[in-house]
Amino acid sequence: MEPTASLSTSEAAQGLQASSSAPSDSLATASLAAADGGEDSADEGAMSVEPAPWELQEDEALSQAFFASQQAKPLSAGLASGQRVKWNPGHYIALSRRDDASVIQALKEIQRFPQVKGLLLRYNWRQMEPRKGDYQFSGIDRDIQLARAYGKRVFIMVETKAFRAGVRAVPDYMHTGEYDGGAYKIRINAKSTLGSSDTYGENAALHNSKVRDRLIALTTALGRRYNANNSVEGVAFNETAMGRTLQPLSRKQTDAFFDNLAQVDTATRRAFPNTVVLQFVNFPAPYMPGLVENMIRSSVGVGGPDTFLNDHDLNRVTYPLYDRARGKVPIGPSVQPENYFARSHNGPHSPPSVKELHAFAQNRLHANYLFWSRTLIRPLMPYNQVLRMFQSEAFPRDGSGGLNSDCPSNLGACVKAL
Template sequence: MRDLFSRLAWRGSMLGTAMLLAACGGGEAESDDAVAAMPASALSASENRQALATERPQAATAQESGSDAVMSFDPQPWELEEDEATSQAFLTSLQPSRQAAEAASWTRVKWNPGHYVALSRRGEAALHEALREIKHLPHVKGLLLRYGWRQLEPRKGEYQFATIDRDLALARSYGKQLFIMVETKAFKAGVRAVPDYMHTAEYSGGAYKIRINAKSTLGSPKTYGENAALHNPKVRDRLIALTTALGRRYNYNNNFEGITFNETAMGQMLQPLSKRQTTDFFTHLAQVNKATKRAFPNTVVMQFINFPQPYMAGLVSNMLSSSVGLGGPDTFLNDHDLNRLTYPFYDKARGKVPIGPSVQPENYFARSHNGPHAPPRVQELHAFAQNRLHANYLFWSKTLIQPLVPYRSVLRMFNSEAFPRGHTGGLNADCPASFGTCVRKL
């Protein structure tokens, strides 16, 4: 896997050191601005990447924080290869759902497009702070928060939604919306992507291991992250059961704006899936997307996409026919692979389904996956999402990495007289054609 800070070509600089150390932030009692002194040479290239995704020892528990709050997968070489035969076969296998399209034509959908703040720190104090900062900004509609599958379903069929209930109540008390991400991937060593009951042969182990170049945390030379074994139909069925339960509880809640899933990139697998398993993985993901929209007919449902290339055309076609929105884990201004393979799908989705790119920590510091370190202005990121990606929603990571501390620039932009005064902050507010009627509240 390409190392983030090798890509950015600034590993030895003091700026890079400060960024890396502050990126470990996330503890409830810690300040994100506190940075210890350590020479850049003290961190290896692989540890640099991991530092951006690892929280301090005082970090909130798994019940309080998502596992991939500041990280996304680098595309693997095979994910960038164009395979027309596989692409066409997969596209053909996913027949559009006429029934879903007809049902959507008369459905009222909660629609509060605009800017949302994505948090990695998840304690109640951190949520209050973030909500106070945006309370008087009508174009900043609310928060995007992440919830691990294992957190939401600690035992088979037993769902724990208390944290969502708390966060939703907090957002409502500030007059804001909540957008949630259901995480089916774990980017940190030792963190599990799926509930414990799935770690059996019946579920193909529940997950497959992904290399994250992490330090050993479990007494072994190497540790790994995980991605749900969605190629197993029983894993698919359990994920559908989860989103169905979520839909029953939150579809009609006016402050529950939307639900999305992790990016599609599969990571550097310890044991690669076969081509048949990979096809099954994305066939099942398409079925999860469709089933989740059935469970949330009056709520925005979104899938973050990027790679692998052979499966994206079919997956996006299924999303468009199922009224499932298109999001993404990164807003890179000059990334060759994204501009060539991924961003054109935003054009296909424009006006048809909701579009919601996100600005992650890496995007504040570089203009492409390959670097170099050349921080764009936050106004450039906003303009790119608005004009190139046709965003209805834009999710901004609350990144406080020193010395740039980009989220402060985001807040200054939001409060600037030059920022668009409309209720979406310059983003597209048009109701998607696949929806019946868009309403602020049901």
């Protein structure tokens, strides 16, 4: 099975800048490359990039205009009314590698913990649709079968962003003018890979309506195949941050990008009426309130790529959106590799305990789901600490491992299985 895209070694090292007293070599390049992934997958669970400066700036007029545009959208009836929705809140482990050995190893590690419900696995759009309309879901089928064999469930993450140089974000047929090339380039400070000197990743060109329609076609096909599958707990989309574009998009293109993303979210919820749908959100600041407004109205859950305990921009822009979604739609933050080592983006080496991360997600972010990256960076080996926390006597023994298990009001009728 072809590995999914993940952060490069140098990118994943960003934000893990050690203080003078911290062991620098083990927290940066060498250990990241060796941390259960090697050259093809630098680290388990990495899936965020540093936002561009403009994405952190607030623009009240733009924010209000986009918010109003989402409120004005008519929503199709029946998105949540009376639907029975699979609802198994708790802890899930996020993997980058999906070869059978890695998936089986992760499942063995969590098999004895009933509060750890399964895995979040990433699937690159290009892999799922190698040719237009030709959907290849055999890898997903195999992963679901493995999870079911261990009594666990799967979150399917649809990746529309490539975090490594040389990896493509969208199918090859979209690399034409009809789709605006299918993707735009983002600077990720990556090392060269695949024999290329390029140091950029890609993000799907969702400002193009034809790209939007093809993504909706993909998630519609996924819904036909997996909505009724009790081993599929949910489907998720990667972060909203657009990244440092090689060629900046215009204001009109950016408006279209987030309007189209909102349409994709709504259409995917319609394709998965009995399944949790999550959109991971963080930036750009002006578009997030309007996007989350549409998500709440469409019963799409709020996820996130980072759980930082003391990040100024997330606390200012992103985390208040979790308050808005609380009790209405599912909430599912994730703990990324950087979150184990620092308390803010690009912060000094100051590892929080995994108990602190759990408490923050539980109490500040109101999490129903919590996705833990399977990160094994020496010397901290944080994922081993996560497993020890699951095993400890102090870990909550309720069904969701201390997370909020109440059925969100906008979701429908929550059931363990259909």
